[in-house]
Amino acid sequence: MQYELQTESKSLTVSQISWGCDGKTIIDDVSFEVAPGRMVGVLGPNGVGKSTLLRCLYRYLTPSQGQVAYGGKAIGKYSQRQFAREVAVVLQHSPQGFQTSVAQLLSTGLLARKSFWQWADPKADANAIDEVLERVGLLDKRELRFDLLSGGEQQRVLIARALLQQPSLLLLDEPTNHLDVRYQIEVLKLVKSLGISVVTTIHDLNLAAAFCDDVLLLEHGKVAAFGSPKEVLSPRRISRVYGVDSQVDNHPQGKHPRITFRYGEVASDAH
Numbered sequence: 446m447q448y449e450l451q452t453e454s455k456s457l458t459v460s461q462i463s464w465g466c467d468g469k470t471i472i473d474d475v476s477f478e479v480a481p482g483r484m485v486g487v488l489g490p491n492g493v494g495k496s497t498l499l500r501c502l503y504r505y506l507t508p509s510q511g512q513v514a515y516g517g518k519a520i521g522k523y524s525q526r527q528f529a530r531e532v533a534v535v536l537q538h539s540p541q542g543f544q545t546s547v548a549q550l551l552s553t554g555l556l557a558r559k560s561f562w563q564w565a566d567p568k569a570d571a572n573a574i575d576e577v578l579e580r581v582g583l584l585d586k587r588e589l590r591f592d593l594l595s596g597g598e599q600q601r602v603l604i605a606r607a608l609l610q611q612p613s614l615l616l617l618d619e620p621t622n623h624l625d626v627r628y629q630i631e632v633l634k635l636v637k638s639l640g641i642s643v644v645t646t647i648h649d650l651n652l653a654a655a656f657c658d659d660v661l662l663l664e665h666g667k668v669a670a671f672g673s674p675k676e677v678l679s680p681r682r683i684s685r686v687y688g689v690d691s692q693v694d695n696h697p698q699g700k701h702p703r704i705t706f707r708y709g710e711v712a713s714d715a716h
């Protein structure tokens with residue numbers, strides 16, 4: 446595959462970072478570590494600070510305190526080009542006004558790996574684009590305008606573009622948003638199969654439990670718990686953080702937990 450990894454993942458270390466604005470603390474003393482090749486899910490209720498935390502990891506925001514290091518080096522010390530070679534980001538909202546074709550948009554994902562002296566190799570580029578499009582099930586949309594695709598298709602194209610960057614660290618903001626259940630599973634399977642370090646915000650606790658090696662549960666901008674899904678996702682903690690009753694058992698297909706939510710009183714004559 447053209448987009449197979451050329452770089453090895455390194456450790457991402459987040460040490461006591463805080464960020465706030467308008468006198469309000471949004472991220473409060475957050476620490477965790479992503480060991481090379483692990484997939485970490487960032488969980489927590491709406492507005493708790495998941496996207497803000499992710500923004501501190503891809504340098505859109507600079508924490509007011511604490512440090513983020515990748516491979517032992519503060520992320521602020523990477524040049525823009527070095528950082529783009531290591532880290533790919535897929536955000537929740539699709540870029541607006543992309544009237545270019547899917548293939549043209551994807552070709553921008555190849556730029557991070559090219560040096561200015563490299564000769565253009567249109568055939569190799571086209572093959573790499575075809576391969577990632579096939580992986581996300583969109584080869585037939587290759588020449589379509591990006592802005593005419595459905596929300597879920599756009600999301601899959603943006604993930605394909607991130608793969609073309611061949612990052613060693615992938616940061617995803619709710620990658621399963623807009624996706625139907627098949628593609629929620631496919632996309633997370635694909636991301637996991639890359640074997641690189643991944644940090645992803647995610648709302649669906651069952652998907653997080655099934656695919657993430659570790660989960661970071663946020664509560665009021667602070668770390669409520671960090672560890673394996675089994676350790677973190679207890680009914681007690683889910684109730685405290687989300688205010689929802691649940692039951693947690695083992696998923697019949699594997700060793701990961703399965704969370705079943707209680708939807709209030711069920712009428713006795715309900716079918």
Ligand SMILES: Nc1ncnc2c1ncn2[C@@H]1O[C@H](COP(=O)(O)OP(=O)(O)OP(=O)(O)O)[C@@H](O)[C@H]1O
Nearest residue numbers: 466467471489490491492493494495496497498646
């Ligand atoms: N630049 C900013 N200026 C003011 N408030 C901000 C800014 N960025 C984030 N916030 C606030 O910080 C809080 C956390 O926002 P964030 O988007 O990180 O939450 P989230 O956990 O990702 O939410 P959701 O699950 O709804 O996507 C929100 O209350 C938001 O309004």
